[in-house]
């Protein structure tokens with residue numbers, strides 16, 4: 515029998531090479547499940563933070579994580595200084611299409627910010643603590659607030675593609691099986707062993723976001739709901755989505771939850787939004803299937819609105835926090 519080669523598997527045309535060399539999976543200290551108790555020490559993260567601070571003139575006040583296809587959020591940043599993840603010692607690299615792989619420092623509405631144009635996902639092979647390493651680094655370089663954006667499937671039947679969902683809460687599905695970014699020894703310099711999560715998504719910020727939606731005349735597409743993160747990389751089955759719907763999930767993705775847990779652990783204030791990029795397939799009668807190209811397309815379609823929304827948020831959050839230090 516002739517030996518098989520890569521082209522025999524699926525259609526050769528459908529084969530897209532990985533964007534970057536795949537990262538090595540960190541198995542050191544692992545329980546064999548990809549869950550590791552080994553994280554970088556406080557000192558190593560401090561070294562990364564100092565490396566970054568040596569490259570910029572202003573300490574950022576706000577960090578922004580750009581979701582899939584939403585990297586253009588960073589294009590509103592003036593006086594931009596861009597630092598590729600590959601040039602940052604001990605930093606992971608982005609391997610997913612739609613995630614640039616760089617930090618952008620500069621200003622939005624005069625406020626010093628840093629944006630991650632590209633985040634790290636569990637399905638890329640990174641343990642959760644490593645996906646969230648940049649959150650701790652951003653904390654060390656001075657941010658007080660984290661704005662997290664993601665692309666997500668809309669599970670709530672009232673949601674439409676292109677809607678923006680303000681995240682009011684999450685369900686940590688991966689955490690139910692013990693996979694948590696805070697798994698392992700706790701360094702009190704970041705935060706407590708048992709951090710509360712009942713007020714993870716800042717209520718004042720959510721109020722401001724709803725006001726901004728009215729001002730921009732987009733309140734008809736702005737929703738508020740519950741997000742969940744699954745490990746990916748496959749999109750969900752019909753049965754899985756129906757189960758998630760039953761437990762009160764409104765939008766589904768593969769990120770954000772662990773970043774928010776890490777951010778709250780180190781006392782950052784958090785605002786998060788989902789861009790609804792596809793309708794979740796909750797019936798076997800639906801013909802369409804979720805795909806990453808559509809996710810990126812919807813990100814592009816909504817880029818102007820998102821840029822305005824996030825710029826105003828940065829401005830108003832800064833005013834709010836200046837009045838309530």
Ligand SMILES: O=P(O)(O)O[C@H]1O[C@H](CO)[C@@H](O)[C@H]1O
Nearest residue numbers: 581582664665768769806809
């Ligand atoms: O959560 P972000 O990074 O926005 O990306 C979402 O979009 C990708 C799937 O298309 C997954 O990575 C999912 O998590």
Ligand code: HPA
Nearest residue numbers: 665666667766767768804
């Ligand atoms: O439908 C989805 N499921 C999981 N992650 C996603 N990211 C964008 N859309 C989706």
